[in-house]
Amino acid sequence: MDSMTLALCISPCPNDVYIFAGILLGKVTHLELCFSPTFLDVQAANEAAPTGQFDVIKISYAAYPALRETYDLLPSGGALGRGCGPLLLKNGDAPFDPTTEVLTPGAQTTANFLLDFWAQAPLEKRYLPFDTLYDELRTVPGTQGVVIHEKRFTYEADGLTLIQDLGEHWENETGYAIPLGAILCRRALNLSNTIAALIRESLAWADTHRDEALALCRQYAQDLTDGVIEAHIGLYVNEYSEDLGKEGRAAVEFFFSQQAAG
Structure with a gap:
C-alpha cells in the first residue's frame, strides 16, 4: 500500500x-x-x-x-x-493598570482566556506573536503583557516585574491543572x-x-x-x-x- x-x-x-x-x-x-x-x-x-x-x-x-x-x-x-501557566508581566515597578492595554499572544490562546479569568473585567488588549510581544514588553517602559513559553524563565534577568502568575490563579481557584x-x-x-x-x-x-x-x-x-x-x-x-x-x-x-x- x-x-x-x-x-x-x-x-x-x-x-x-x-x-x-x-x-x-x-x-x-x-x-x-x-x-x-x-x-x-x-x-x-x-x-x-x-x-x-x-x-x-x-x-x-x-x-x-x-x-x-x-x-x-x-x-x-x-x-x-501545574506550575506552567502564562505570566502577566510589566516593564517597571508600578502596579497593574487595568485602564492601560495589555499585550497578549492571541485572542484564541489559553493565555488570553486565563487573563480574562483573572481580571474578571474587560481589558484593552493588543494581540502579538509571543516573541514580538516579549521584545516590546522588554524594551518599552510601562508595557504590560502576558508571556508564554520559554520567556517565563528569562523575564527576571530582563528586568520585568511579575504581576500575576495566571496559571497559579487558575489552579488556586479551580484545583485543576x-x-x-x-x-x-x-x-x-x-x-x-x-x-x-x-x-x-x-x-x-x-x-x-x-x-x-x-x-x-x-x-x-x-x-x-x-x-x-x-x-x-x-x-x-x-x-x-x-x-x-x-x-x-x-x-x-x-x-x-x-x-x-x-
Whole structure:
C-alpha cells in the first residue's frame, strides 16, 4: 500500500519539538504514514486550523471548541500541567493598570482566556506573536503583557516585574491543572488512535535518546541557552504529555465548561 503523507503543524517550542523528535527525525515510523512538518506560532496555528490544511495540529485548548466537528482531540502530545501557566508581566515597578492595554499572544490562546479569568473585567488588549510581544514588553517602559513559553524563565534577568502568575490563579481557584496546548487529528482520516500511539512512541524515543532530541530542539528554540531549553521541557513535558488520563481529561472538560460559561 502506498504511504499517506500527513500535514503536521506544531510550534517550534522545545516541548513540541522534543515530544515529536522521534517522528521528525524519522526514528519513529509507520509503514503507511509519513509526516510533512510545518512550524507555526501558537496563534498562527489557531488561525490555520479552521482551514483544514493540516491533518495533525497543535493548537490552544481555548481554540478547540470551535473545531470539534472537524478534529479529534488526542490524549497524547499536548501541554497540560501545574506550575506552567502564562505570566502577566510589566516593564517597571508600578502596579497593574487595568485602564492601560495589555499585550497578549492571541485572542484564541489559553493565555488570553486565563487573563480574562483573572481580571474578571474587560481589558484593552493588543494581540502579538509571543516573541514580538516579549521584545516590546522588554524594551518599552510601562508595557504590560502576558508571556508564554520559554520567556517565563528569562523575564527576571530582563528586568520585568511579575504581576500575576495566571496559571497559579487558575489552579488556586479551580484545583485543576492548566490546559495549554492540544494535539488534534482530522476526524475524516480515522487515524486518531494511530497518531496518538505514534506520538507516545516518539516521546518515549526522545526520553531514551535525549541528546539527539535536545539537539533538534536547539535548532528551533527562541532561546538557545541549554538551561532554558531543558527547564522548558522539564516543565511542559510531563505525565500528561504521554496521556491525559482521568485527571487530565477532567481538567480539560472543566476548562471548556468555564470557557462556555464566560
